[in-house]
Amino acid sequence: MIIGNRRITGLTARVIAELVEEIGPLWQERHQARLAARPRKRAVGAGAKHRLVFIDWLLATLVHLRHGVTHDVLACWFGVVRSTITWAVGEVRPLLAERGCTVGPDVRLRSLADVVDHLGASGTTSIVDSTEIRARRPAAGRKDRDKFISGKNKQNAVKSMVVTGGEGRVLWCSPARPASCADITHAGQLGLVKLLADGPATEILADAGYRGLDAQTGGRVVTPPHRKFKKDVPDWYEELHERQRKAPSSRRIRVEHGIAYLKNWRVLARHLGRREHMSDIVQAVAGLLPHQQTADLTSSRQR
Template identity: 80%
Template sequence: MVGNASRATITDDRRITGLSADVIAELVAEIGPLWPERHQARLASRLRKRAVGAGAKYRLLFVDRLLATLVHLRHGVTHDVLACWFGVDRSTITRAIGEVLPLLAERGCTISPGARLRTLAEVIDHLGASGKTGSIDGTEIRVRRPTAGRKDRDRFISGKNKQNAVKTMVVTDKGGRVLFCSPAKPGSCADITHARQLGLVKVLADGPAVEILADAGYQGLGAQTGGRVITPSHRKFKMNAPDWYEEMHERQRKAHSSRRIQVEHGIAHLKNWRALTRHLGRREHMSHTVQAVAGLLSHQQTADLTSARPT
């Protein structure tokens, strides 16, 4: 196990975890009580040959389990390296990350101290109540290729990048703060199809009147949502377009792109967490990984905005 000096070094240096010491302290206070409850419930939920509590005891404290998970998400550090750093076996690190990651993913995205958004409907309600404009976009994360002979092996091949990937939809506000990250879908799923499967059309139809900016991959949602989703205008001339039309179309395209550039910045901040640049683990864990990183990033963004406001 790491000593108090090493633990303090990890928490005090934001470059290691991507989070400030205050945010890490809030995570420990929030998730610390949930972890033993979840662990005991899992032990009691199955038939056992030994009583609950028997066997080897955990050598890794919860705060160290949390720090190992944060370092893994931030820098993509392998479990072997973390095991050497924390002085435990690799299987201990694997189990620790597997237990902490779902707890981080369930937190949702923080918009203010004590206020979280966990569903797409809550995001739309928040944007409608605050009168803010939202932006949506899809991003892809490379994953390992499924083994030969596996059913639906080609589902993970992205039509855009021609690589095996999973896709998630990101929603940000006009300031680029992450409000929502969807569960991961195979890379062959189109952006507009993913949005429809998430229920975006129904949520916008039943929710308040909001403005959602999107790129050309979502063209068609505007007509289905009563104009709430705004995409670049269709190109009317595919060949031999007049010069005046080319100039007008390019001006409109750039104006729309400059309005929705904040969602690209939000995705860039997500990709600063190395676990989302290329995933070498099991694809089934990607949804928890993406949503955990989104929750941590939004928590830190909210903390930075709160501390920057004049008192």
């Protein structure tokens, strides 16, 4: 029932089968490596047996990411204890995050360097923006507690930089950072300036939060123009500035569509779990999103 109904996982049965074929052997290999890394105290085959096979581990993780279902509810659904679901999600989620975003039959983007190389080779325009995800505030008295307060929304959150193609397809999402980090600072920490300076020529559209990158990258990052007049603005300049501001905005709006697809996965609407898991969650959803968008596009054509 779970595999056959795409509304539950967001993915088709064919994609889930491909994920099992791809991730299953990797999970088994890492599982055996962990067992071999410590001294054995029991005979081979002794101890508790897994009540769920790997495909159940994968399905539980997909449902958790898609709908934000708690581990308690998933435990009741699969007929196991809560710790089993927590164990399953904790092992499968990093494997999904490592897959990267599929943009072609043999092309996967796993890092920002891969994205820049892909954009340079294809000669396409990309769009960059940041998205914030509400998260639990650190307990009182903890170090760096205020770093998670967003200066924009005045809420406790983490942020991730999202790179999409010109049509809004998600190409990559960065690991999560505390929301107090400025957009341009985050881009610098990810090495975007150096990658653009040393890499192929490409055009990246960005909003006002990335002003300054245009000068640092030789114009490869396009941002809205500064307002030269703040008082006694001439009528001719007001009209000119409005045209200059709206021209890139009409192209840049596509990144908001890509972010909307990300936020449709309910685990990214508001995260109530551990903040240190947010990087894996964001990148796991970004890696699954191309499969969902392709399935949505195919189904709409068949109507």
